[in-house]
Amino acid sequence: MKQLTLKRQMADYLHDYAATQPDQEAVIFAGQCLSYRQLSEQVNQCAKALLANGIQKGDRVAVLCTSRPEYWITFLATTQIGAIWMGLNPKYRLQEMEYVVGDAQPTLLFALARFENDHYCDAITSLCNSFDCIQTVVALTDPIPNAISFETFLRAGETVNDSALAERQATIDTMDPALLVYTSGSTGKPKGALLSHYGLCFGAEVQRRHFALKESRVLCNYPINHVACVADTCCVNLVSGGTLVFQERFDCSAYLRAITEQRLTMVAGVPTMLLMMLDHPDFDQVDFSQVELIAWGGAAMPVDTIHRLKRLAPRLLCAYGMTETAANTTFTSPDADLVELSETIGRPSPYMPCRIMNDKGKECEVGEHGELQFKGEYLLLEYLNRPEATGEVYTDDGWLHTGDVGYWRDNGTITLVGRLSQMFKSGGYNVYPREIEDVLEAHPAVDMAAVVAVPDARYQEVGAAFVQVSDAGVITNETLRDYCKQHLANYKIPKTFFIVTELPVLPVGKVDKVALKQRALSQRKEPA
Numbered sequence: 124m125k126q127l128t129l130k131r132q133m134a135d136y137l138h139d140y141a142a143t144q145p146d147q148e149a150v151i152f153a154g155q156c157l158s159y160r161q162l163s164e165q166v167n168q169c170a171k172a173l174l175a176n177g178i179q180k181g182d183r184v185a186v187l188c189t190s191r192p193e194y195w196i197t198f199l200a201t202t203q204i205g206a207i208w209m210g211l212n213p214k215y216r217l218q219e220m221e222y223v224v225g226d227a228q229p230t231l232l233f234a235l236a237r238f239e240n241d242h243y244c245d246a247i248t249s250l251c252n253s254f255d256c257i258q259t260v261v262a263l264t265d266p267i268p269n270a271i272s273f274e275t276f277l278r279a280g281e282t283v284n285d286s287a288l289a290e291r292q293a294t295i296d297t298m299d300p301a302l303l304v305y306t307s308g309s310t311g312k313p314k315g316a317l318l319s320h321y322g323l324c325f326g327a328e329v330q331r332r333h334f335a336l337k338e339s340r341v342l343c344n345y346p347i348n349h350v351a352c353v354a355d356t357c358c359v360n361l362v363s364g365g366t367l368v369f370q371e372r373f374d375c376s377a378y379l380r381a382i383t384e385q386r387l388t389m390v391a392g393v394p395t396m397l398l399m400m401l402d403h404p405d406f407d408q409v410d411f412s413q414v415e416l417i418a419w420g421g422a423a424m425p426v427d428t429i430h431r432l433k434r435l436a437p438r439l440l441c442a443y444g445m446t447e448t449a450a451n452t453t454f455t456s457p458d459a460d461l462v463e464l465s466e467t468i469g470r471p472s473p474y475m476p477c478r479i480m481n482d483k484g485k486e487c488e489v490g491e492h493g494e495l496q497f498k499g500e501y502l503l504l505e506y507l508n509r510p511e512a513t514g515e516v517y518t519d520d521g522w523l524h525t526g527d528v529g530y531w532r533d534n535g536t537i538t539l540v541g542r543l544s545q546m547f548k549s550g551g552y553n554v555y556p557r558e559i560e561d562v563l564e565a566h567p568a569v570d571m572a573a574v575v576a577v578p579d580a581r582y583q584e585v586g587a588a589f590v591q592v593s594d595a596g597v598i599t600n601e602t603l604r605d606y607c608k609q610h611l612a613n614y615k616i617p618k619t620f621f622i623v624t625e626l627p628v629l630p631v632g633k634v635d636k637v638a639l640k641q642r643a644l645s646q647r648k649e650p651a
Contacts, residue, residue: 127328127474131297132320133358134170134203138163140364150192151385152369157192159364169200171280171288176259178231180205180294183303185229185257186347187211187220187247189238189371193263193273194347195357197233202301202320204291209303209315210347213238214612217246221253223305226508227315228256233273236265238371244268297321300504304350306446306553315507318354318449325501326450327358329474333454334440336415339365340388342381344373350446351420351551356391375403383410390414390436393421393551394428395582401431411435418442420451421551422583426465443468443539447503447516447523452477453537467536468529475499478522479531489531492540496522545636547576547584552614554586559617562610563590568598573626574617575640586617587643591626598622619643 130136140147141163149162157165178184184201186208188194194210201208209227211220213235234247244267251257251269260270300317331339339360345352360367368385370377373396381387390397390411397419400406417432418440424432432439441464444451455469463469471477478486479493487493502523505513516524526546529539546555556574563572571591579585592598600620607616621643627635 127325129297129321129324129328131324132202132292132295132301133323133327133361134166134199136324136361136364137166137199140361144364147364148366150195150367150369152192162192162196165196166199166203167288168277168280169196170203171283172277173200173204173206173231173280174283174287174291175279176231176276178204178206180291181300182206182231183209183227183229185209185211185224185227185232187213187232187234187243188263188347189213189235190343190345190347190352191369191371193233195367195369198302198353198357204288205295205299207300207303207317209305210349210353212346212348212612213241213243214346214614216610216612217249218610219612220246220250223313223315224250224254224257226305226313227303228254230256231259231261232257233261233263234267234270235263236267295320297324298500298504302353302449303507304348304353304446312558314509314512316446317504317507318350319501319504322449322501322503323354323358324362325474325499326354326448327362329472330355330359330442330450331363333442333451333472334359334363334389334416334418335457336363336365336388338388338415339363340368340386340413341365341391342368342370342378342385342387344370344378350444350449354449355444355451375399376405379403379405379409382414383408386413388413389416389418391416391418393548393583394419394424395422395550397424397432398428398581401428416440420444422548424465426461429461429464439464441468443537445525445527447525448475448497449501449503452497455536463534463536467532467538470535470537471497475501477537479529479537480522487530489533492528492530494543495525495527495529495537495539497525498522545576547586549576549579549584549586549614550582552612554584554615556586559586559588559607559611559615562607563588563603565610566598566603566606568592568594569603571626571634573634573636573639575636575643577619577640577643579618582614585619586615587619587621587639588617589621589623589626589639589643591623593624595622595624621646 141159145160149159150157198208261276262270301320302318305313343356414436416438417436420442441455442451443453452475453468476498481493526543529537559574560572573589576584627638
């Protein structure tokens with residue numbers, strides 16, 4: 124297998140570029156720019172402030188924030204001193220925040236007070252009252268009750284000298300954990316995947332080579348609790364010495380403007396995002412002349428959409444990866460034809476060994492369906508607090524179970540055919556039926572619930588919920604939808620609800636989801 128030369132941790136790339144290209148644009152946000160020198164100085168200042176606040180190696184630091192410079196500064200500073208950074212999605216409801224905070228036990232919380240119409244002060248107060256682990260809350264922008272301002276926090280770093288920072292950095296091993304990302308399993312219970320410094324650096328360097336941009340100018344608007352944000356976008360761009368353009372959420376108009384105004388060289392997203400941009404009324408006004416690459420992952424791209432994208436950029440790329448791999452692991456060819464782009468996830472990177480195994484534990488022949496598995500030190504270290512889950516995700520000989528089923532094609536590309544679990548992707552987000560079912564079944568009027576995925580033109584897949592109640596007249600579809608909005612992020616909320624008095628079951632007593640899916644497909648155009 125090919126070898127790569129890597130730095131010890133992600134912040135090392137930043138500080139090296141600050142020395143070699145100090146005036147290069149590192150970060151652009153809301154009309155403001157930070158050079159590599161300025162970003163390096165701010166990251167060091169934040170790292171010293173973390174030390175002044177007593178953050179120890181291995182402590183968790185949580186960040187409730189959108190995709191903006193403060194998120195990136197706290198990530199680089201936290202990992203630079205050997206603490207473990209974790210993002211909280213502003214779309215989370217309190218119940219979801221409580222779960223991950225209770226599991227991770229962060230020592231310090233950076234947070235926004237609000238974003239658009241969402242206000243977080245009450246949720247932050249509730250978290251602090253519920254979990255003694257949170258010793259300090261830092262308000263990144265607007266004031267938060269009982270929190271210190273970001274400016275006050277940073278000033279505390281003035282008591283820490285450069286040698287103390289260097290001394291802490293010297294204690295960090297490349298295989299130490301750096302990033303904690305929560306990803307749900309088939310049970311719907313989120314698991315915290317611990318990713319190492321090595322995994323992030325290795326994955327970023329591999330992706331940089333496959334993206335092969337002459338100049339990296341990319342936009343990041345993903346949720347910060349997602350590897351697509353931290354690893355696949357921000358870390359890859361940093362390793363490339365490029366420029367990051369931050370936007371706090373996906374907005375078609377804003378993204379399209381940035382392509383022209385910020386001279387983006389790469390446009391990337393899940394297929395839903397690219398489809399929405401192509402269909403936007405401002406699309407014809409966009410200048411794609413600087414764009415070298417359009418890339419997507421997370422779901423298949425329709426053939427007619429690929430034809431449209433081919434007219435916009437010299438290269439298209441489809442990639443595949445997951446949280447546990449810390450990076451994309453398969454990539455289509457630079458000269459990929461329509462079949463490769465529309466029917467495959469490309470080939471495994473030569474730096475990332477891959478095999479496909481059948482249910483008898485044998486490697487699959489061409490055309491034979493089996494589970495994709497990967498091997499390497501870059502993969503997740505463990506699931507936090509879940510040694511059994513960690514043991515189950517690896518085979519006895521050290522290969523990672525992905526849970527995804529596919530097959531080799533004659534030319535060495537891979538076609539995905541499904542997932543071992545019932546997880547589905549909606550707009551690029553992983554959605555787990557059991558998590559939604561648990562929420563619905565907590566409603567006092569609901570006896571049982573079953574959620575299945577159905578195709579959707581915009582989001583690829585959406586949920587259809589079948590809810591069993593004793594009295595069909597006591598609850599309505601809107602009541603269920605509003606209830607879900609209180610407890611789930613919006614992308615998890617089923618698009619269709621069916622209220623029934625009895626769910627079909629198999630002879631073994633399990634709910635017959637095949638029958639439910641057939642019913643959902645036959646009735647999905649009818650009003651919910």
